[in-house]
Amino acid sequence: MVTDTPLLSVSDLYVSFPTPRGVVHALNGVSLEVHAGKLVGVIGETGCGKSVTARSVLGILRPPGRIDSGSIRFQGEELLEMSERALAKVRGAQIGFIPQDPIAALDPILRIEDQFANVLRAHRPISRKRCRDLARVALERAGIAGPDRVLRGYAHQLSGGMAQRVVIAIATILDPTLVIADEPTTGLDVTIQRQILDLIAQRFRTEKRTLLLVTHDLGVVAEYCDEIFVMYAGKVVESGAVQRVFGRPSHPYTRLLIESVELRRFDTGEERPSGLLDLVNYARGCPYASRCPLADDRSRSEAPEIRELDGRMVACHHAEEVLAGAAPRS
Amino acid sequence: MPLLEADRVTKTFLREGHARIHALNGVSVSVEPGEAVGVVGESGSGKSTLGRLIIGTHRPDSGAILFRGEDLGRLDAKQLRKVRGEISIVFQEPHAAFDPRWTVGSIVGEPLLIHRPDMSGRQRRERVIQALRSVTLDESMYDRYPRSLSTGQAQRVGIARATVTDPKLIVLDEPTSSLDLSIRAQILRLLARLQKALGVSYLLISHDIRSVRVTTQRTVVMYLGQIMESGPTDTILSAPRHPYTQMLLDSETTIHPRAQRRVPAPLGEIPSPTQLPTGCFFYSRCPLRIDACAAAPVALRTIAPGHEVACIRVDATARGAVGTPESRIAVPADAAATSAVS
């Protein structure tokens, strides 16, 4: 039965970090929706807020970060109104997390089997032996042959690829409906990356699990995701079905990213390097205006609202122009 | 005579108490004057170690590094210093390679302090500004501090510093790996432009095989401290003949729906460098392996002019050419990309 209610719905989220230099506005009204069973990608570069978004959903935003306003609804419940205890129950059991650096994410002084046990026993009363059995199965399903040796070992004995498989196994062992992966393959060799992503995609599709994948790699999103959200300076600038957004981008930043991956030149203007992205003095108007070749006075004074165009959502005053100028790829 | 030659170099590191790490196992690479060569490989390939040998951080255990025919290991301190002025390096993380207390002007000018004591302060400043302009940075950068620069700007400063003494060879160690996606393309285009303008040689080390496309003429593919394949960059990218290169290219993600064919996932992981396999190093992961592959070490064989492959099964490795679904690397805009592919 198809339901239209999204599994996860983030609305107008504002997150800021007070620092000695001033308040850093990390998220400035982020809205996104993830429907059940889909593989959704969130893409952007340093400072766009994609990791902050992921961590806000999980409730693991690191202090001094704080959620200023907005809503995060998961399976109909408002996560921001939950107590920390209730949220801890949701984490792991209903929303899993695959972080970036697998070896750093694992506890260095615990055996792997103990780490499984900790996660399992935090949510239900299970014997350690049963934990080990469940862990063994989980590791096998994550593509690790010889799981017993891994279980008795420690994190530092694992290669990057193995460690990430362990992390995936831990993240999915309680059968969460939604898994959030924050740059799960950044830092891994490209051949290992391919293995890990194939594993995730294959299993998630068969198990009908939902994935929110945060990454800076366009190719990863293009090959594995159904939908994409492009972020810049704490806002979603474009979103929609992956092939549509990449095939016919309607935001200049999306176009820039595509061009950068392909090392092809669209007519995006001159090569002057941009300075530091300033998230403290958040200007009025479009956040991309300072880098945008299509920026005009309206861009600088009026922030574009996100709107529907050609089957996707985009926040740009000049979206029609971008759409027209983009070379269609069949 | 090649400008730079690594002649059968080996390098082994000793980890405290643990085993020996065989980082380089007989590598020979040469770079001609004015030529840009890419060195590609994943972690454990030895490419960074090769770079370090060339810039002198380490010395080879056996074999030699020759610059203009002279063995660097045999030069005295004074001669070596002079050579260092002709070989410069661009590091992976731009901010880490700068003294945080120095201004951009001083940073870019340091090589001049070392190698051109004849220059006056004013001449140095002029030369530095010239170098900054060549990387499209404004004169006003001169007095700024690295912490106020974005990574893109900082990497440009690093590149300016590498060109300021008019070196003959620039070693670039993962120059774009720490940069954001949209900056990478800018920097790679800048590097390509600079190379043509200055006629300098490059040794560009990268784990991102796509970054060698616009910037190099020849590419060398390394695995576990050995060269698996070497040849013209376009050939390597569009029609690789070593199973490892093919696996590497197949693993690259692409945003072209056309090129997204289903490839079998690569097998296994790289063996430990503490225990080198006998026979072909790629044996454990190779889809084309036969018993003979594990029997004896495999030498590089020339299969076409300038194209060498270290594989005894190379006759079975031919695939489609540019523009076909087999090629996962995005084709250049000038090629007939959008057409014939269906």
Next chain:
Amino acid sequence: MAAVSGMRERIRPGFSRPRLPRKAGFLVGSGFIVALLAISYFVPTPYPPNATDANQTFVPPGAAHWLGTDNIGRDVLSRVMAAARTDLPLAILGTAAALAIGIPLGLVASTRSRAAGLIMRCLDMLQAFPLLILAIVLVALAGSNIYNIIPAIALIGGPTCIRLVRSAALSIRESRFAEASYAMGSTTSEVMRRHILPNVAPNIVAQASLIVAGGLIVVSALSFLGIGIKPPTASWGAMLSDGRDAALIGYWWVAVIPGVLIFLAVLSFNLIADGIEGALHGD
């Protein structure tokens, strides 16, 4: 699992403004020391510090003698000011000696030479002793000459200085920008001069302030024990010792005043060191 905020890339560490308490502490501390030195050198003492007056013994603080007089009628304020001219320069000179030995040895100790190993082993041996006792013994043996206190302070402050300089130099030496400099062709001494020293220097300045604080305590301790500084030369430690018995019978100002001065001076140097550290490392 670890949760690292994605914001870390945006906020680049550097020389940020130290928090208010540290900055205020630095200003207060340095202000106090400067004032103390200025007063003791440029303001004439109300009475000659060594002038005795049998009729004015143990006068409590009041209009004629702002801080009272001691057991033989000497004005406490004048003696305290004069003591500053003795104690502070000794502490500072001793610190200078500690740095003069410590910095070069620390830099050498950061290299991979055999000398480095030798230095560290000697340090280990030296620091196995309680250094204050050692200093006392040495000064007592060398003769109670006021200038012998300087090597004593150097002995106590030196090892810490060497270790600090060594560790700071090591971390710079292993940094990527030092590697870059070597790769450019710099000699070891060029890298030392241009990169290592300037980056280590601020740490040294902070440390120096702490060494002065420690040196002041050594001076006071020695003069308290009657070693080094001979009467009637004024010194806070000696005054403390002289006033010990008097304090028991209620003439508190003779001992407490110099004690408070020692405390404030040492505190000031600590605040200065704190402030410098704060500016170096941000928050």
